[in-house]
Amino acid sequence: MAKLSISKLSFLQFGPFDLTVQPNECVVISGPSGAGKSLLLRAIADLDPQQGIISLDGKNNFLFSPIEWRKKVGLLPAESEWWYETVGEHFRHIESTWFTQLGFDPAIAKRAINGLSTGERQRLALLRLLTNKPAILLLDEATANLDSENTQRMEALISAYKQQQQAAIIWVSHDIQQIARIADKHFMLRNNSLTQVS
Amino acid sequence: MGIIELSLKDLMSAAALIIVVVIITIWQQLKLTKSIIISAIRTVIQLLAIGFILHAIFAQPKFIWVIALATVMLLVASHEAVARQKKRFSGGWNFSFSLFSLLFASFGITIFTLNIIIGAHPWYAPQYAIPLLGMVIGNTMTGISLSLNQLTQTVWQQHRIIEQRLLLGESAKQAIADIHRDSIRIGMIPSINAMAVAGIVSLPGMMTGQILAGISPIEAVKYQIMIMFILTTASSFGIMLALSLSSKRLFDERQRLRLDRLINN
Structure with a gap:
């Protein structure tokens, strides 16, 4: 568990932004497209150059190696990318319970990526990210391309992880019903300002 | 004759x-x-x-003249190696990388060959040094050019995969390793092919030239064998050097993929 603090964070033409997310807290960010929501998550994951302060429990992000940082601050993009032939090759180590928790047969590790549905891929991408045991989860429209059944599965898994690991979560979402289900706090990112709406 | x-x-x-x-x-x-x-x-x-x-x-045959000509060859080849790339690094880095790699690989291998293998007197004897350097630079240039093009193009196309791998906590080196390897292979294939078909499909130009000039085919062949080996060696070294410099340049000190450093040629 860890607290994520962002202060005077700016990148490209966006910012400065301030935001704090406590352990076991889910902050939802919504706003018009092009407002910089995805870029904000990328900046926090240190995938793009940025100015300002990002810290975990008060420890500045440049005191971590980039590799350590991205393992602790896990970003799940809206679309998952896969580069090996089978599912299992994308996991450094595999515990079959991970798959069963998500409603998968452990044999899925041997299946070809090409044969998976979008929903399966996205759930597996989440699982792949969670194997790093990130203290912070950054979810970029994690369920935007999924049907309601798969969305529920994703939400259940994320909330279970949040509780177990006391994870702090920033979730970019547009779905009003989803926001009502998952958000502890809700911010709007609009006209280059981040304001709390609930 | x-x-x-x-x-x-x-x-x-x-x-x-x-x-x-x-x-x-x-x-x-x-x-x-x-x-x-x-x-x-x-x-x-x-x-x-x-x-x-x-x-x-x-x-x-003065050393200074040989060096002057070699420098011109090197500069032109460094420029040509990157002239037809679809993407290049902003700020002249492509030219610097290919210059540096050509300098080390081509000059290194040529100097080794002149001194240790041929044993020319003086070692920079222009009759040997210049044609040899020309062939080595030309071959290495082609290899570097192919590899660099492959690297930058593939990284451009697969940047989402590379970023996904970084997000999962892989180092820049791991995230680009497959692309890096494939790009090296692309550059080395022409040299390997040339060795494989030498004498069967193609009569190498230098050997043909020597035979036309009246040298016995056996002597010409011995030279050609040596040439094939040093061409392959020089282009392999040049490619690996140029690619490791370029792969590094694609990422910054925080191991972020910096596509903004690549621009269209």
């Missing part, structure tokens, strides 16, 4: 063949007419120029 000298009339006959090609391209509307004429004229001017320069240097 002497050599049959070519007269001006003989060269004019060869030029007549090119004119036939030009007429055909006009007729077929291939839009190559201008390039062919310009390139043909370049061939004449460039080769005549190097002929006179070599003639002068051979007459007075």
Whole structure:
């Protein structure tokens, strides 16, 4: 568990932004497209150059190696990318319970990526990210391309992880019903300002 | 066994063949007419120029002249190696990388060959040093050019995969390892192919030249074997050097993929 603090964070033409997310807290960010929501998550994951302060429990992000940082601050993009032939090759180590928790047969590790549905891929991408045991989860429209059944599965898994690991979560979402289900706090990112709406 | 000298009339006959090609391209509307004429004229001017320069240097083999010519070859090759890339690094990094890699690989291997293998006296004897360096630089240049192009193009196309791998906590080196390896392979294939088909599908130019000049085929073949080995070695070293510099440049100190450093040529 860890607290994520962002202060005077700016990148490209966006910012400065301030935001704090406590352990076991889910902050939802919504706003018009092009407002910089995805870029904000990328900046926090240190995938793009940025100015300002990002810290975990008060420890500045440049005191971590980039590799350590991205393992602790896990970003799940809206679309998952896969580069090996089978599912299992994308996991450094595999515990079959991970798959069963998500409603998968452990044999899925041997299946070809090409044969998976979008929903399966996205759930597996989440699982792949969670194997790093990130203290912070950054979810970029994690369920935007999924049907309601798969969305529920994703939400259940994320909330279970949040509780177990006391994870702090920033979730970019547009779905009003989803926001009502998952958000502890809700911010709007609009006209280059981040304001709390609930 | 002497050599049959070519007269001006003989060269004019060869030029007549090119004119036939030009007429055909006009007729077929291939839009190559201008390039062919310009390139043909370049061939004449460039080769005549190097002929006179070599003639002068051979007459007075001074180290400084050899170095001067080698420097010109190096600069031109460094430029050409990156001239036809689809993407390049902003700020002249491509040129610097290929210059540095060509310098180390080509000059290193050529100096080794002149001193240790051939044992020319003096080691920079222009009759050996210049043609050898020319072949090594040319070959290494092609390899670097192919590899760099492959690297930057693939990274551009697969940047989402690379970023996904970084997000999962892989290092920049791990995230680009597959692309890096494939790009090296692409650059090395021409040299390996050349070795594989040498003497069967193709009679290498240098060997052909030596045979035309009246040297015994066995001697020519021995030289050619050595040439094949050093060409492959130099281009492998050059490619690996150029690619590791370029792969590094694609990422910054926080191991972020910096596509903004690549621009369209």
